[in-house]
Amino acid sequence: MAPSITLVSGTVTSDVECRFTESGIAVCRFRLAETPSQWDVATQKWRDGTPIPYVCTAWRDLARNAAESLTSGVTVLVKGRITEIKDNSIYLSVDDLGISLRQRIAYTEASLPSPAAAAPLTPPPTPQPAAPSAPRPPTKQPSNPPAWWERQRSSGWSHTAASSADGSPLHVGR
Secondary structure: OOOOEEEEEEEEOOOOEEEEOOOOOEEEEEEEEEOOEEEEOOOOEEEEOOOEEEEEEEEHHHHHHHHHHOOOOOEEEEEEEEEEEEOOEEEEEEEEEEEOOOOOOOOOOOOOOOHHHHOOOOOOOOOOOOOOOOOOOOOOOOOOOOHHHHHHHHHOOOOOEEEOOOOOEEEOOO
16 A cells, blocks of 8 residues: 655654765654634634644755754644654654745845845935036026007906907907
8 A cells, every 4th residue: 555645734843863874875854833723603613623743754856955954943834654653753754844924024146136135225315417518508588478468458358358468359258
């Protein structure tokens, strides 16, 4: 009978121990606790159940990567084969392992942020006005108002008719 494959989400509860076989193959071991949630009908709330202890073993590159990446308290997702149940623990031979992103951010070598990402934020410098590169055309000087302006101003504004700038009648409605 083939060993059963299981998926576990739990918290690493020990430091990762990494060793090497006589032939130089890396092997690591760490403890994991999965705490299932149970619905409490009386209180109408979820509560933590009894933690299930696991002893996980990984080999080769996975062992090296686990030793470099995992610390006690990190929540992980483990895919592995149950190899034995002994001393109130389930022993897993780990096939795949990942850090859960539910409570933290994880970076890979390819996605490491630049050192500038850790730099404190400073406000951008205040932009300075640029020096003019070419002389500006002279601004138009205010001129005298047109003749109709003086006529209308001196006679008072009419609500029915006014003259436009060219002297033609301008009808203004109320």
